[in-house]
Amino acid sequence: MDLAKVLVIDDEEIARISCQRVLKREGIQVATASTGREGLEMLIREPPDLVLVDLKMPEMDGVEVARRVRNFDPNIVTIIITGYATIESAVAVMKEGAYDYLPKPFTPDELIIVVRRGLEKRRLDRESRALREEKAAMERNFITMVTHQLRSPMGAIFQYLEVLLSDIGGELTPMQREMLERAKERLEGLLQLINDWLDMSRIQAGEILNRLQAVPVGSCIDAALTGLDFTAQQKGIKLSTEIPPGLPPVRVDPDTFREVLSNLISNAIKYNRPDGYVRIRASERDGWVVVDVEDSGLGIEEKEIPFIFEQFYRSKDKEVRKHEGTGLGLAIVQRIVQAHGGKIEVKSEHGKGSTFSVFVNKANA
Amino acid sequence: MAAKGKILIVDDDPDFLKTTKMILMTDGYEILTASDGKEGLKVLREAKPDLVMLDIMMESLFEGFSFLGTLRTSPDFEELKGTPILMVSSVKADTGSRFSFGYEEDMGDIPEPDEYMDKPLKPKELLDRVAKLIGKGK
Numbered sequence: 001m002d003l004a005k006v007l008v009i010d011d012e013e014i015a016r017i018s019c020q021r022v023l024k025r026e027g028i029q030v031a032t033a034s035t036g037r038e039g040l041e042m043l044i045r046e047p048p049d050l051v052l053v054d055l056k057m058p059e060m061d062g063v064e065v066a067r068r069v070r071n072f073d074p075n076i077v078t079i080i081i082t083g084y085a086t087i088e089s090a091v092a093v094m095k096e097g098a099y100d101y102l103p104k105p106f107t108p109d110e111l112i113i114v115v116r117r118g119l120e121k122r123r124l125d126r127e128s129r130a131l132r133e134e135k136a137a138m139e140r141n142f143i144t145m146v147t148h149q150l151r152s153p154m155g156a157i158f159q160y161l162e163v164l165l166s167d168i169g170g171e172l173t174p175m176q177r178e179m180l181e182r183a184k185e186r187l188e189g190l191l192q193l194i195n196d197w198l199d200m201s202r203i204q205a206g207e208i209l210n211r212l213q214a215v216p217v218g219s220c221i222d223a224a225l226t227g228l229d230f231t232a233q234q235k236g237i238k239l240s241t242e243i244p245p246g247l248p249p250v251r252v253d254p255d256t257f258r259e260v261l262s263n264l265i266s267n268a269i270k271y272n273r274p275d276g277y278v279r280i281r282a283s284e285r286d287g288w289v290v291v292d293v294e295d296s297g298l299g300i301e302e303k304e305i306p307f308i309f310e311q312f313y314r315s316k317d318k319e320v321r322k323h324e325g326t327g328l329g330l331a332i333v334q335r336i337v338q339a340h341g342g343k344i345e346v347k348s349e350h351g352k353g354s355t356f357s358v359f360v361n362k363a364n365a
Numbered sequence: 366m367a368a369k370g371k372i373l374i375v376d377d378d379p380d381f382l383k384t385t386k387m388i389l390m391t392d393g394y395e396i397l398t399a400s401d402g403k404e405g406l407k408v409l410r411e412a413k414p415d416l417v418m419l420d421i422m423m424e425s426l427f428e429g430f431s432f433l434g435t436l437r438t439s440p441d442f443e444e445l446k447g448t449p450i451l452m453v454s455s456v457k458a459d460t461g462s463r464f465s466f467g468y469e470e471d472m473g474d475i476p477e478p479d480e481y482m483d484k485p486l487k488p489k490e491l492l493d494r495v496a497k498l499i500g501k502g503k
Contacts, residue, residue, distance in 0.1 A: 151455040151484070152378060152455045152484075154485075155381070155455045155484040155485040156378060156380035156384075156485070158485035159380070159384040159385070159484070159485040159486060160380065160384055162384070162388075162485065162486070162488050163384045163387050163388060163488065166388065166391075168387050168388060168391045168488075169387070191485075227482075227483075227490075230490050234489075
């Protein structure tokens with residue numbers, strides 16, 4: 001470890017020299033200054049670990065020096081040397097952030113004890129700060145780590161299953177196929193859970209507000225449909241989009257707003273009947289721009305509607321339960337929409353279908 | 366039998382290389398592979414594939430992007446710079462959405478791939494996209 005650095009500020013030469021001599025013997029690097037101003041200049045050029053400062057000096061006294069040291073770097077430990085060892089003066093300097101005080105006259109041992117204690121405090125502060133920083137960095141990296149370290153191997157497993165199920169590795173018996181299908185479904189559920197979980201942790205209202213920009217609704221819908229058009233086609237579901245000409249652009253964060261729409265559209269496809277439809281309509285209503293996602297699917301029972309936006313809530317409906325789901329999708333949707341200053345409404349008839357309506361602000365010209 | 370097209374897959378995950386290769390080969394494509402960007406560029410120059418499938422996260426975080434940048438802008442690749450690129454990553458949306466959905470103002474100087482897909486790849490969807498990209502390139 002580097003030598004500890006102490007700065008002694010005292011207008012009396014004898015005090016400076018004796019402090020320096022005592023501390024040097026202890027293996028401490030010492031610098032000295034004869035006025036508060038000179039001391040502060042030295043401190044800025046080369047910050048010490050600890051400052052020993054005399055309380056009573058002409059021009060700038062020890063209280064003022066302690067205050068300025070604290071303003072410059074609150075982690076530097078300040079110890080006041082005082083000839084007036086009164087309670088009042090001690091309280092005054094401690095209020096200015098001094099760590100300790102040393103009454104004059106003092107013996108070399110007293111000086112060493114006080115300085116050592118101050119340096120120990122400095123070391124502990126440093127360590128705990130380093131630990132806090134490390135923890136914050138770990139939290140920041142966690143999302144990236146989970147994304148890559150967890151998704152990559154699961155993706156590789158998933159792709160093996162896909163290849164086997166396509167009979168590329170040889171023809172499967174019906175029993176093998178069924179088991180692999182089931183393994184794939186479970187894995188799909190797990191991947192979805194990780195995605196949703198990451199989304200949930202990424203949504204921070206303040207950040208969304210910072211990223212708001214004017215975007216045409218059409219491009220948001222197109223972006224949301226990427227990949228989903230294929231899924232719909234696979235399931236034989238008819239997707240249609242209706243955007244009236246002249247619709248004003250919306251004020252949204254493109255990334256998370258796309259997430260909202262793709263979540264709703266993917267639900268509409270997933271919980272639909274064979275040969276059903278999903279209609280996406282944009283319009284202007286009551287000063288909002290509204291995107292309706294209407295499906296011909298299973299619908300939601302009225303008594304369940306108040307709960308569907310809750311985290312981890314899943315419908316009790318057996319038909320719904322047939323599909324893997326994390327119970328996070330709509331919670332994410334609602335969080336994002338609210339962070340945009342918008343709202344979401346649902347109309348649904350059990351057995352017939354649902355319409356989710358997202359209300360967002362128009363971009364002001 | 367003449368191959369439907371020549372595809373170079375650049376990915377550092379051997380399991381993805383293997384399964385992706387199997388999907389595409391079974392559909393009649395000729396496949397070349399490389400496990401990092403440097404090797405990828407070398408194979409690209411020698412074999413002149415019809416399509417490159419590129420993983421974003423190879424050894425260093427943005428090796429995929431630097432591969433793309435080199436291909437699109439370096440004079441050494443003048444002749445090949447129009448080769449369609451299908452970018453692939455398991456880092457869903459985080460990196461993908463920055464370039465895949467056409468919000469030009471966000472883009473900065475990062476060149477855009479022609480198409481983007483999330484890992485894991487579904488065989489049918491992959492074949493569908495690959496066929497379209499190769500069709501477009503010709």
